[in-house]
Amino acid sequence: MRKQIIAGNWKMYKTATDARRFMQAINQTDWASELDIVICAPSITIPALIEELKGTERGIAIGAQNVHWEEEGAFTGEISVSMVKEVGARYVIIGHSERRTLFGETDEMVNKKVKRVLEAGLIPIVCVGESQTEREQGRTNEVVGMQVEAAFQGIEKKDMTKVIVAYEPVWAIGTGLASTPTDAEMVIAEIRRQISHLYDVETAESVRLQYGGSVKPNNIKSFLASPNIDGALVGGASLAADSFSQMIGAMEVSS
Numbered sequence: 716m717r718k719q720i721i722a723g724n725w726k727m728y729k730t731a732t733d734a735r736r737f738m739q740a741i742n743q744t745d746w747a748s749e750l751d752i753v754i755c756a757p758s759i760t761i762p763a764l765i766e767e768l769k770g771t772e773r774g775i776a777i778g779a780q781n782v783h784w785e786e787e788g789a790f791t792g793e794i795s796v797s798m799v800k801e802v803g804a805r806y807v808i809i810g811h812s813e814r815r816t817l818f819g820e821t822d823e824m825v826n827k828k829v830k831r832v833l834e835a836g837l838i839p840i841v842c843v844g845e846s847q848t849e850r851e852q853g854r855t856n857e858v859v860g861m862q863v864e865a866a867f868q869g870i871e872k873k874d875m876t877k878v879i880v881a882y883e884p885v886w887a888i889g890t891g892l893a894s895t896p897t898d899a900e901m902v903i904a905e906i907r908r909q910i911s912h913l914y915d916v917e918t919a920e921s922v923r924l925q926y927g928g929s930v931k932p933n934n935i936k937s938f939l940a941s942p943n944i945d946g947a948l949v950g951g952a953s954l955a956a957d958s959f960s961q962m963i964g965a966m967e968v969s970s
């Protein structure tokens with residue numbers, strides 16, 4: 716049985732002060748969750764979040780949104796896995812479509828980052844997804860399949876079981892136009908089949924697969940009802956403590 720996981724991706728929102736306020740509000744809610752709950756925050760706010768979580772029993776883990784694949788070096792403006800690990804990050808989002816389209820992140824870079832993150836003992840949340848045009852051309856499975864194959868090139872089976880894959884159709888991100896649960900399930904089931912083909916059934920069954928793209932408190936349950944969808948990667952709706960808590964509540968009911 717795969718443990719469900721909700722991850723908020725704050726993107727480039729919230730200062731450390733905002734992040735503290737969010738966590739203080741979360742700490743006042745009364746849920747105690749069995750889910751894996753992650754907040755992927757701007758790296759500079761991670762220490763503030765970790766501090767706010769100290770002594771609480773929220774069970775929230777913190778993640779980064781990007782890292783460089785090298786351990787260190789002359790890479791102005793970049794951040795290493797060791798740096799985010801030392802301040803308390805346990806997850807790292809890799810290959811988000813905004814990184815791919817706005818910052819030229821290639822499948823090869825994604826693969827190198829996945830390797831580095833796993834080497835450091837952190838958990839990569841690897842994003843894949845097709846554009847609107849690719850979808851209209853009927854190429855969704857082909858595009859997503861290529862991204863999956865490239866991302867995990869050279870990753871051993873024992874490491875693959877730790878990985879999380881987030882299927883995020885680009886056209887659904889931040890648009891309010893979520894995929895239907897049926898369509899998302901079809902693509903995500905295909906990703907699982909592909910992992911099974913690349914590794915084996917046992918490995919594929921252990922990998923957690925998320926859906927992301929306009930997930931909200933009012934639709935998260937319908938995605939989680941699908942057999943292959945193990946959680947959600949949430950952007951906009953993770954920014955407010957009340958909607959984040961509502962989504963956790965909805966997941967608890969459906970699990």
Ligand SMILES: O=C[C@H](O)COP(=O)(O)O
Nearest residue numbers: 724888889928929950951
């Ligand atoms: O990583 C999260 C995704 O980009 C989804 O963002 P969204 O929930 O605002 O559509």
